[in-house]
Amino acid sequence: MIHFPVLRTRRLTVRMKELAMIDAIALAAIPPHLNEEAATAFLRAAVDEAQGVANPEDWTVQERTMAICHYMASTLDDGPDFSLAGGQANFSDYLMGEQDYPGDRVEVGRIEGDSWEARHLTGALAGAIERLQGELPGIDGAAHWRVGRMAAQLIPNGQAVPAEGDVDAALLERMRVIAQYPESVFVQLLGAFETACRQLDHLFLMDADEHGLMALPREDSAAAKPPARFPAGTCITELARYLGGKPAPAGP
Known part of the structure; x- marks a missing residue:
């Protein structure tokens, strides 16, 4: 059995446990493009107890990433500061341990007569x-x-x-509305959104590309580092991947 230190953040106290083989096989069977679905499945199986916010779908995507990395730090061969991107970077190049949950919402301002705020992206919303x-x-x-x-x-x-x-359904309808905004309004709203995201940053600098969410390197990283993902599938053994019908991944 692997021992996991208790994970504590401003909002969470999490005790983790080693995945059961049946859960590892189920995780391996999730299609590789469904990163958020895999993260939720992993957290439901690997979290033994969570205080503060019980449901991992209600955690921010940064908190979910932190929990996955906490498991990796205890299970990967190269230890707590595990390597990423084929050895180009390490976990510590991305973790902002000194910057935790800043609050629930931030004010964005008035745009086109509407008053806007911004909130964190949770697992439930990212999955949608x-x-x-x-x-x-x-x-x-x-x-x-x-x-x-x-x-x-x-x-x-x-x-x-x-x-x-x-x-x-609610998110899709809101996406339709935003996509229909005049270009000048959309550009203004996007700029305000990106500014608000920086105010909401904690634990990791999160962004997204065509493949989904990713973590950007810390701004004080000594050298240029590539964006990183921490897929939950990295946490399982090659045997579980084989039994789940998947080849071994390239790594985090």
Whole structure:
């Protein structure tokens, strides 16, 4: 049995346990493009107890990444500061341990007569963005993730996309509205959104490309480092991947 130190952040106290083989096989069977679905499945199986916020889908994507990395730090062969990107970087090049959860929302300002706020991207909202790939004609890849994050995190006049119920339908409708904005309004809103995201940053600098969420290197990193992902599938053995019908991944 592997021992995991208790993970503590400003909002969470998490005790983790080693994956059962049946959970590892199930994780291996999840298609590789469904990173958020895999993260949720992993956390539900690997979290023994969570205090503060119980449901991993209600954790921010930064908190979810932190928990996955905490498991990696205890299980990967190269130890707590494990290597990434084929040895080009290490975990410490991305973790901002001194910068934790700053608060629930930040004010964005007034744009086109509406009052806007921004909130964190949770696992539930990120999972909805992932599931909605291809549902909005003309919006795909990196554009889908950009519009999806704006729709999920921006709150006009106090009307947030709900984090429970039919999240997918509500998010898709909000994405349609944002994608229909005049270009000048969209550019203004995007700039304000990106500024708000920097105010909400904690634990990791998160961004997204056509493949989904990724962590950017710390701004004080000594040299240029590539963006990194911490896929939950990295946490399982090659045997589990084989039994789940998957080849070994390239690594985090």
